[in-house]
Amino acid sequence: QLVESGGGSVQAGGSLRLSCVGSGRTFSSYDMAWFRRAPGKEREFVAATSWNGGTTYYADSVRGRFTISRGNAKNSIYLQMDSLNLEDTAVYYCAASRIFSFDTDYGVPPRYDYWGQGTQVTVSS
Secondary structure: OEEEEOOEEEEOOOOEEEEEEEOOOOOOOOEEEEEEEOOOOOEEEEEEEOOOOOOEEEOOOOEOOEEEEEOOOOOEEEEEEOOOOHHHOEEEEEEEEOOOOHHHHOOOHHHOOEEOOOEEEEEEO
16 A cells, blocks of 8 residues: 655765655555664664654664655655765565654654555665
8 A cells, every 4th residue: 555666776965756656545644654673683664654744753873864755645655865975775564543642752763554565775885
């Protein structure tokens, strides 16, 4: 029900834009987020947006380089990734849920009910 796209290979310092589109249900009232899992590491929070796009949160490691946004129909989200570095190499996952306490739980994976299959981002030197 969530499908990511836009991943690929890029050199350090480059940019990519990830997309996540919902299908089968309307996600316009859902809080949505991006997580990632690097090889040999745990899944980690990247960025989140509230259902209306009015509130966003970022991991310290990506703040100032990544931008999360919602599509006009609010059933999709995007992740603009600039100034990519080697540590950004990972599989990126889109997630969605209605989170009662979004402001405290936005970065907690079990709080999300729907997940995409992931898209690979590889940054090389």
